[in-house]
Amino acid sequence: MSFSSKLMQTYFNIAYNQVYDFTTARLNRYQELQDRCISRLELRDNDEVLCVGMGTGNEVVHILGMNRNVNIVGVDYSNTALQKAHRKVLRLGKEIDVLTMDARCLQFGARSFDKVLCLHVMDFIEENREVTSEILRVLKKGGQFVITYPSNKEGPRLGFNLLKDSVSYSIKSSNRFRSFLTLAVQIVAGTVYLPLLFRPKRKSYSRAELEAMIAGLTTGDLQIEEDPVYQDFIVYGRKSTEGGQSNAF
Helix, strand or coil: CCHHHHHHHHHHHHHHHHHHHHCHHHCHHHHHHHHHHHCCCCCCCCCEEEEECCCCCHHHHHHHHHCCCCEEEEEECCHHHHHHHHHHHHHCCCCCEEEECCCCCCCCCCCCEEEEEECCCCCCCCCHHHHHHHHHHHEEEEEEEEEEEEECCCCCHHHHHHHHHHHHHHHHCCCHHHHHHHHHHHHHHHHHHHHHHHCCCCCCECHHHHHHHHHCCCCCCEEEEECCCCCEEEEEEECCCCCCHHHHC
16 A cells, blocks of 8 residues: 555544544435435345445445345445444444455455445545456446446535535525534534545546446446536446456456
């Protein structure tokens, strides 16, 4: 792991993950994006599900809310995030495997999982293609994946979009005072995110660039949507069950 990666890992452990559940995770728009992504997975009993970069476990809780009878493995390179995620799941009376792991080198055999979910990880990793390749490698043929990627439209406007959306939601709330108080707390706590503005610029994509990158890795079904607020691309589909590029996996 490079020095910059180790520095980012330390930041996530001591700062980012300490406030995440009180800030981003409570945004109405974030919850809608999460639901939109997870609903693309056709979760079935006994599915083996991998969450890559699962953070503090909000996606896992959402998955279990849709189907408690799946088997989940969550990986992240932040120990504090994994601990928080594990505690959340235990409170639901479930048990999952949580592993400290780098998404660029997933320590699983080929074709180990029926479903793979990877949300807001590519925003922090330079090697997007390598991570995508690893996700497809560990996915079974015919298995489903959902991955988000930053679009080349993303920038400072993202923060404004989220703030505007949060204010609009607060105005519509039946308890406006409480909503605005919560928003104020989130804004103050959100200053922890400022160091992210100074991190090295990560790879972002146009729709055509993203289609070309994914097509070079699998010939399976593929759909791409764009979130108007987060300005992320949501890529979902199935790994090919036949010949072509996907035989490498």
